[in-house]
Amino acid sequence: MNPPDPGRPADVCLLLEGTYPYVQGGVSSWMHQIVTELPEVTFALFFLGSTRDQAREKKYQPPPNVISLTEVFLFEQLPLEELAPAPVSDTDPRRVYGALQAFYFAAADDARLAAFWGVLDALDRVEATGGRFTFGNLLHDEAAWNLLARATEEYAPDQSFIDFFWATRFVHLPVWIALQARRRLPAARLYHSVSTGYAGMLGAVAARRHGAPYLITEHGIYTKERIAEISQATWIYDPPSRYFDVTEGLGAFKQLWIDLFMFLGEVSYAGAGRIISLFEGNTHLQVEYGAEARRLEVIPNGIDPAKFDAALAKRNARLARGLGDEIVIGFIGRVVPIKDVKTLIRAARTVIAREPRAVFQLIGPTDEDPDYFEECRQMVTLMGLGQKVRFLGPQNVREIMSGLDVCLLTSISEGLPLIILEAFAGGVPCVATDVGACRELIFGRTAADKAIGRAGLLTKICSPIDTAEAVLRVIASAENLLTMGQVGRTRAERHYRQTEIIGRYRQFYTDHRWNQDHATAAGKEGS
Amino acid sequence: MAGIGFQLTRLMQKRTFAGGLQAYGYAALIGSGPWVLSMVTLAVLGTVLARAGRAGDLDVFFVAVTHIFAFSLIATGPLQLILSRYAADAVFARKPELVFPSLLAGLALVLGLGAAGGLTFFIGFVPAPPLFQFAAAGVLMVVSAIWVGAVYLTAVRDYSAVLRCFALGYGVSFLAAWALSRGWGIGGTMAGFLLGQLVLLLAIVRVIFAEFGRAAAPSFAFLAYFKQHRALAGCGLAYNLGIWIDKPLHWWFSPHSHRVAGALWASPLYDQAVFLSFLSVAPGMAVFLLTLETTFAGRYTEFFRLVVEKGTLGEIKRTKLEMAAALRAGLVQLLKFQGATTLALVFAAAPLLEALGLGAVQTLVFQVTLIGVFLLVLFLALLTVLFYLNRITDALICCTAFAVVNLAVTVAGLMLDERWYGLGFTAAAATAIVIATGFVNRAMHRLEYETFTSQPLYP
Numbered sequence: 014m015n016p017p018d019p020g021r022p023a024d025v026c027l028l029l030e031g032t033y034p035y036v037q038g039g040v041s042s043w044m045h046q047i048v049t050e051l052p053e054v055t056f057a058l059f060f061l062g063s064t065r066d067q068a069r070e071k072k073y074q075p076p077p078n079v080i081s082l083t084e085v086f087l088f089e090q091l092p093l094e095e096l097a098p099a100p101v102s103d104t105d106p107r108r109v110y111g112a113l114q115a116f117y118f119a120a121a122d123d124a125r126l127a128a129f130w131g132v133l134d135a136l137d138r139v140e141a142t143g144g145r146f147t148f149g150n151l152l153h154d155e156a157a158w159n160l161l162a163r164a165t166e167e168y169a170p171d172q173s174f175i176d177f178f179w180a181t182r183f184v185h186l187p188v189w190i191a192l193q194a195r196r197r198l199p200a201a202r203l204y205h206s207v208s209t210g211y212a213g214m215l216g217a218v219a220a221r222r223h224g225a226p227y228l229i230t231e232h233g234i235y236t237k238e239r240i241a242e243i244s245q246a247t248w249i250y251d252p253p254s255r256y257f258d259v260t261e262g263l264g265a266f267k268q269l270w271i272d273l274f275m276f277l278g279e280v281s282y283a284g285a286g287r288i289i290s291l292f293e294g295n296t297h298l299q300v301e302y303g304a305e306a307r308r309l310e311v312i313p314n315g316i317d318p319a320k321f322d323a324a325l326a327k328r329n330a331r332l333a334r335g336l337g338d339e340i341v342i343g344f345i346g347r348v349v350p351i352k353d354v355k356t357l358i359r360a361a362r363t364v365i366a367r368e369p370r371a372v373f374q375l376i377g378p379t380d381e382d383p384d385y386f387e388e389c390r391q392m393v394t395l396m397g398l399g400q401k402v403r404f405l406g407p408q409n410v411r412e413i414m415s416g417l418d419v420c421l422l423t424s425i426s427e428g429l430p431l432i433i434l435e436a437f438a439g440g441v442p443c444v445a446t447d448v449g450a451c452r453e454l455i456f457g458r459t460a461a462d463k464a465i466g467r468a469g470l471l472t473k474i475c476s477p478i479d480t481a482e483a484v485l486r487v488i489a490s491a492e493n494l495l496t497m498g499q500v501g502r503t504r505a506e507r508h509y510r511q512t513e514i515i516g517r518y519r520q521f522y523t524d525h526r527w528n529q530d531h532a533t534a535a536g537k538e539g540s
Numbered sequence: 541m542a543g544i545g546f547q548l549t550r551l552m553q554k555r556t557f558a559g560g561l562q563a564y565g566y567a568a569l570i571g572s573g574p575w576v577l578s579m580v581t582l583a584v585l586g587t588v589l590a591r592a593g594r595a596g597d598l599d600v601f602f603v604a605v606t607h608i609f610a611f612s613l614i615a616t617g618p619l620q621l622i623l624s625r626y627a628a629d630a631v632f633a634r635k636p637e638l639v640f641p642s643l644l645a646g647l648a649l650v651l652g653l654g655a656a657g658g659l660t661f662f663i664g665f666v667p668a669p670p671l672f673q674f675a676a677a678g679v680l681m682v683v684s685a686i687w688v689g690a691v692y693l694t695a696v697r698d699y700s701a702v703l704r705c706f707a708l709g710y711g712v713s714f715l716a717a718w719a720l721s722r723g724w725g726i727g728g729t730m731a732g733f734l735l736g737q738l739v740l741l742l743a744i745v746r747v748i749f750a751e752f753g754r755a756a757a758p759s760f761a762f763l764a765y766f767k768q769h770r771a772l773a774g775c776g777l778a779y780n781l782g783i784w785i786d787k788p789l790h791w792w793f794s795p796h797s798h799r800v801a802g803a804l805w806a807s808p809l810y811d812q813a814v815f816l817s818f819l820s821v822a823p824g825m826a827v828f829l830l831t832l833e834t835t836f837a838g839r840y841t842e843f844f845r846l847v848v849e850k851g852t853l854g855e856i857k858r859t860k861l862e863m864a865a866a867l868r869a870g871l872v873q874l875l876k877f878q879g880a881t882t883l884a885l886v887f888a889a890a891p892l893l894e895a896l897g898l899g900a901v902q903t904l905v906f907q908v909t910l911i912g913v914f915l916l917v918l919f920l921a922l923l924t925v926l927f928y929l930n931r932i933t934d935a936l937i938c939c940t941a942f943a944v945v946n947l948a949v950t951v952a953g954l955m956l957d958e959r960w961y962g963l964g965f966t967a968a969a970a971t972a973i974v975i976a977t978g979f980v981n982r983a984m985h986r987l988e989y990e991t992f993t994s995q996p997l998y999p
Contacts, residue, residue, distance in 0.1 A: 090998055152997060158989045165853045173850030178992055186997075 017081040017199030023057035025522050026201035026219065030061045030212035034073040034082075039431075040207055040232050043314065045073045050515045054522050057081045057199040061191065061212050063088045085194040087187035087211060091148055095193075098153040099145035108135040109146055110156040117164050122303070125276070126283055133192070133218065148189050152182070172265045176250040180266045184273050191215055201225060203522060209235040209281035209302075210274065217284025226528035228521055229281060230289040230312070232428055236278040236302045243270045279303040286531035287521070291429040292450030293458055308531065311458070313450065314429050315514035318505050320411060321438035325502065327415035328440055332491045332498075336418075339372045340488050343417040343441075345410060345432045346424075348379045348386045353446075357423045358392050359477035361402050364484050371488070373402040373421075376413060414439035418494055419487050424448060425474050434509050437501030442494060443469035444483045454504070462508055468501035578609040579818035581710070586812050587896060597726045600668065601717075603800045604676050604730065606811065608658075610784045612684040615657075616650055617776035618766070624691045625772055626762040639692070639752040641759035643745070646688045648758055654681035665803035671727030675734045682737040689744040696751050705747060709740025771932045775939050779923075782942035782972070783916075786950040786964045787811065793954045794961075810961055812898060813905040817913050820885055824878030824917040831870035832924060839863035840928055847991060856988055864984050867925060874921055882914040905962040912966030919969050922976035929987065934979035942972040 017023075027033070033044040048056055056079045062068045064086050075082070112131040119125035139146045151157045161181060169177045191211040198219045205228040206216035213229060220227035243249065249266045282288055282304040289312050290296050296309045331337065342364070346352050354375065361373045379386040386404075393402045405413075410432070420436035420443045427449030434454070436443050445451040452471055457463035470483040487493060521527060585602060623646050630638040658677030666673060693702050713736025720728030720735075766773055791797050791805035800806050843859045845851075851859075885892070886907050893903045919942065926935040950964030983990075 096997060148997075153993050155986070155989060158993055162853060162988075170854060171852055174853040174856060175847060175850060175992075177853075182997065 015081050017057055017083060017197075019200055021080070022200035022202055023055045023080055024202050025054060026057040026059055026199050026204050028059045028061070028204060028206035028212040028216045028219070030206075030208050030210055031063065031067070032207060033060075034058065034071045034075050035060060035062065035068045037072045039428075041073060043232070044207060045075075046511075047515060047518055048079060049076050051519055051522065052076065052078050054078060054519070055080050057083070057201055059083045059085070059199065059212075059215070061085050061087060061194075061215070065089060081199055083194075083197055083199060085191065085197070087190050089190075091186070091190070095147045096149045096152070097147065098149035099147050105142075105144065106139070106146055106150060106154065106156065109139060109150075110154075110160065111135070113157075113160055117160060118167065122279060126279060129276075129280060130221070133195075136192075148186070151185065151189070169265045169269075173250065176266055177269075180249070180269050184269055187211060188214075188273070188277075192218070195219070195222065198222065203228065203525065205230065205522075206281065207232070209278040210239070211277060213281025213285075214277045217280050220284055226525050226531070227285045228287050228289065229285040231295065231299065232291055234290075234295055234298045234302065236274050237298055239274040240271050243267050243274075246270075275302065282308075286528035292453050294449060294453070295428075312514060312517055313453075313509055314431060314434065315509050315511035316431070316434040316438050316505055317511045318438040318502065321414060321435065321440075324411055324415040324439040328417075328498070329495065331415070332418075332495050336370070336488075336491045336494075338370060340368065340370045340418050341372050341374055341416055342419045342421050342484060342488070343374045343376060343413070344421050344423075345376045345413075345435075346422070346430075347377050347381050348375065348389060348404070349382045350385055351425055353423045353425050353475060354385075354389050355392060356475055356477050356480060357421060358389060358396070358398070358402060360421075360423070360480035360484065361398060362396050363477060363481035365398065365401050367481075367485055368488065371401065371484075373398075374413075374417070375402070375404045376406070376408045376410075378407050379404060410435055411439075414441060417441050419444055419469070419484060421480070421484060422446060422451070423472075423474070423480060427451060429454070434505055437468060437505040437509075440495075440498035440502045442487055442497035442501060444472060444480065444487055445469065446474045446480075447471040448474060455501075457504065458508070462504065465503050465507070466496075466500040468497050468504055578613060579815055579821075582606055582609060583815040583819050586815055598729065599806065600672075600801050600804065601726050601729045601733075603804050603806045604662075604666070604672075605679065605733070606787075606806075607804060608676065608680045608683055610787060611657075612654070612680055612687060614777065614780045614784055615653075616684050616687045617780035618773035619646060619650065619776070620687060620691050621772050621776035622765045622769060623688065623762055624694070625769055626765050627692060636752055637754045637756065638759070638761070640749065640754055641756045642762045643689070643692055643748060643752075644756075644758035645760045645762065646691075647685050647745075649760075650684040650688050651681050654684045661803065667802045669725065669727040671724060672730050675727060675730035678734045679730065679737060682734060682741050685741050686737065686744060689741060689748065692748045692752070693744060696747055701747050701750075702744075705740060705743035708743060709736050712736035712739045769932070771936045774936045775932065778936065778939035778943045782939060782946050782968055785943060785946050786962075787814065789947070789950045789954065789964075790961075793951070796958075809899075809901055809958075810905055813893070813902040814909050814962065814965070816893075816896075817885075817906050817909040820878075820881055820910055820913055821917055823881050824874055824914070825920075827877045828870060828874045828917065828921050828924075831866070831873055832921075835866035836863060836870055836925070836928075839866050843987075844991075847988075853988070860984065860987050863987075867980075867984075871918070871921060874918065878914050878917050882910050885910050901958045901961070904959065908962035908966055912962065912969050915966060915969035915973055919972045919976055922973065922980050925980050926976065926983065929980075929983045931979060931983045934976075934983065938972050938976045938979065941975050942968045944968075945971045 027044065027048075029044070032038065033041040033048075056075075058075065058079055058081065060068065060082065062084065068084055068086075109132065112128060112135040116125060116128035116132055119128050136146055161178070164181070165172075165174060165177055188211070191214065195215065195218050198215065200223060201219075203226050204216045204219045204223075206212045207230050209229065209231065213235070216227050216229065219225070244267065246267070249270065250264070279302070282299065282302070286308065287310055288299055288304050288308050289310050290299060291311070291313050293311055296304075296306075296311060299309060300306050342361075344352075344354070344357055348354050357373075357375075361371075364371045364373075390404065393399060414435065417436070417439075418441070420432065420441045422430060422433070422443065422445035424430070424446055425448065427446075429450035430445070433443050433445065433451065437454075443451075443455055445455060453462075455469045455471060456467055457465055470487055472479045472483045487497065582602075582605070585605065623642060626642055627639045630636060630642070655677065658680035659674075661680075662668070662673040662676045663670075666676070668676075696702060713733045716732030716735045717729045718732065720732035722728070724731065787807075787810070790807040790810040794807045794810065796809040797805050797807035839859055839862045843856065843863055846856050846859055889903050889907050889910070893899075893906055898906075919938070923935055923938060926932075926938070946964045946968035948964070949967045953960030953963050
């Protein structure tokens with residue numbers, strides 16, 4: 014793949030943190046689809062990875078309209094010239110430290126954000142005047158130490174200093190590497206990052222440097238995911254609490270990391286003209302993490318319903334003859350704890366006790382968490398459900414869909430589950446826990462969408478009884494199954510059509526009028 | 541889900557404090573080092589010999605010993621500090637088995653070089669009976685070896701054993717020198733002295749063997765330290781030069797000096813008064829070493845313990861202030877004791893030196909150098925602190941200034957007249973104090989900053 018050509022700006026620069034084209038996953042396949050289905054748009058990829066190891070081989074082959082690929086690794090060792098402090102005579106670092114001071118001790122979020130740009134401007138100015146300022150300066154300068162000492166007094170006076178010292182070093186290191194990469198940002202007419210975090214911050218930096226609009230799409234909520242990770246991390250020193258104090262919450266060092274990611278989120282959101290999430294529920298989280306409500310927009314994942322036409326026809330023909338000898342309830346997904354398959358099995362027992370025709374098919378890979386799968390299998394055996402609850406392993410979803418009467422999902426946590434859209438396309442009603450986008454999918458999001466009807470039922474998480482009752486209600490009659498299935502199909506056709514969703518991104522990419530509000534607002538801020 | 545999450549685990553684990561708290565044996569070595577021993581020996585020897593009245597022959601013996609002490613100390617200065625650093629690192633790295641082989645190698649080195657230098661000098665440039673020439677060369681070898689051994693003695697806990705060694709060694713030296721002088725003249729005196737020094741060396745090696753002893757072959761691994769620790773080696777040289785340089789200058793360039801035998805010169809007007817004034821260091825050294833050991837070193841250890849064992853920045857800073865307070869208290873204590881001793885001796889100088897048979901010029905030199913010794917003790921205290929704080933380059937600058945000022949002002953004094961004698965040494969110590977105070981202040985002020993920021997980002 015080519016390095017970026019400054020003379021030929023791309024239409025869109027994608028900022029990709031730990032995802033396309035090197036890492037497999039939902040976000041990556043979505044990205045690949047957009048890139049592939051918009052051949053008239055040129056893309057420059059800007060990949061942020063942890064270490065070079067992560068980017069040995071591409072999991073997706075980018076199409077020819079991807080004109081460049083830049084890689085940055087945030088956890089690679091710094092080169093020596095970055096570790097050695099540049100001599101003070103080389104530059105005037107006072108401006109940088111003044112800006113840093115304003116940043117660390119800002120009284121309010123707005124002031125901190127302004128100070129962040131102040132720091133970047135100061136660094137750019139050092140460079141513009143022929144000077145140098147390295148990470149080594151931050152490591153060794155007395156001015157940096159004085160800032161650290163003051164920050165310690167202010168934010169962590171009672172903490173183990175050696176841990177605070179190292180924590181501050183390592184909190185800053187990847188941010189520094191990411192910011193240094195700002196010089197390598199390819200020129201583009203628009204910047205689009207698919208997360209907040211380091212990539213989101215760089216997106217905001219890029220948009221500001223190149224005076225281009227900036228768009229964020231979040232599948233999960235990055236800040237929230239990082240906070241969950243940090244809370245459970247064992248590599249961060251958690252000082253033992255001297256008293257039993259439940260109000261204390263997380264240790265100061267975990268808080269430091271959380272503050273970092275919260276801030277990266279704020280910078281990202283503040284710089285973006287539009288912030289897109291997959292479903293309504295996530296927009297609330299984005300607001301909570303600092304996004305301005307009027308810039309939010311929902312663009313769900315899409316599907317091509319036509320691909321399920323055959324399955325739909327076959328199923329409708331079957332149900333037209335009434336309920337069969339078997340009523341098939343399908344679970345499609347990985348057998349892992351987050352899907353809470355155990356609740357599903359417990360619910361199955363109740364359903365089968367009340368409706369002997371019910372049969373459960375568990376479709377999907379079982380090798381990701383073998384222990385959990387084994388526990389599930391034993392549960393089935395112990396409950397004597399071996400005949401009625403079957404693990405089928407991975408299957409072709411389009412083929413199996415016509416055989417299902419209901420699709421069941423008991424996940425503890427979800428984003429926008431593609432499987433529900435696939436079930437809808439195949440005319441299969443869904444019973445799902447009330448997490449992620451499930452409510453919007455099954456009951457509808459907008460008023461017009463809700464008016465279509467209900468394509469299934471919602472249940473409480475970890476509740477076998479609730480789940481069983483919902484399933485029993487849905488499978489009460491063939492008629493019910495057909496009506497709800499039709500609602501799902503209609504919803505998928507009207508609101509989740511792949512082509513329309515790609516079209517919305519085409520619109521974003523080619524017509525930048527959506528950014529006018531933001532551009533004028535930013536202009537006012539600047540003046 | 542997009543995002544890299546954390547790959548820091550590997551980086552963060554096992555990240556604590558590298559280095560820092562080391563048993564810097566040479567801190568104590570500088571304070572109580574071989575030079576004190578040599579000065580005391582010379583003062584006692586000089587006085588005893590002067591009283592004995594048989595000046596002529598014995599003069600050669602005394603002057604030869606003076607030369608041997610002066611040159612052996614200057615020559616082994618760098619090696620002393622290098623070996624002490626090597627031994628300290630070995631102990632810190634929990635490899636005490638490396639210590640004894642380095643001693644053996646160090647001894648082999650100085651014995652070899654001492655033999656070459658001693659034989660060349662005494663046979664080539666000092667007309668005297670062959671027994672004297674060979675015995676003197678032997679004394680140069682053995683005394684140099686003793687300075688090397690003394691490095692390791694600072695790490696030996698059993699102080700009384702060390703004292704017994706010296707009592708035994710010098711006892712044998714004096715007795716044998718006296719006994720052998722009857723039949724063999726000054727050759728016998730030197731041979732007797734050599735015998736005692738040899739006993740002392742063996743006793744020292746035995747004590748060190750008891751502490752670190754493993755049967756092991758000599759290892760010259762420490763030689764690499766000369767490359768890695770140039771400033772430290774430089775300190776050893778400059779520091780001993782600073783203490784001694786005024787004496788040879790007086791031997792060679794003073795109008796009052798005379799040739800004793802061949803290349804051996806003496807300047808009795810200067811030498812005896814200077815050696816005598818060095819006797820006054822005892823109270824100051826004792827007091828300072830005591831406060832250093834009990835309060836300063838304690839706070840110093842506590843400082844690094846807090847750094848490593850998760851102290852808060854407030855606690856760390858507080859301990860540093862306590863360290864500074866302990867240092868100030870120690871210096872004040874030193875000023876009091878050493879000041880009182882010096883003052884008393886300055887006032888009692890005239891009758892005291894008259895009783896020893898010394899004249900008015902010598903009294904003046906004695907008074908001036910008494911003040912010089914007082915200042916030297918203060919300088920030593922500050923230098924010790926610089927070593928504790930690992931400010932080796934700063935220490936080198938101080939020591940170099942000490943040596944250079946001594947050289948320059950002594951030469952200037954020799955060009956003027958007797959009233960300026962001894963001022964070189966005193967002015968050098970004063971200059972060194974001023975510089976060292978600045979460095980200590982700075983080092984203390986920046987202690988936590990340097991302690992932390994010197995930690996490398998990647999191990």
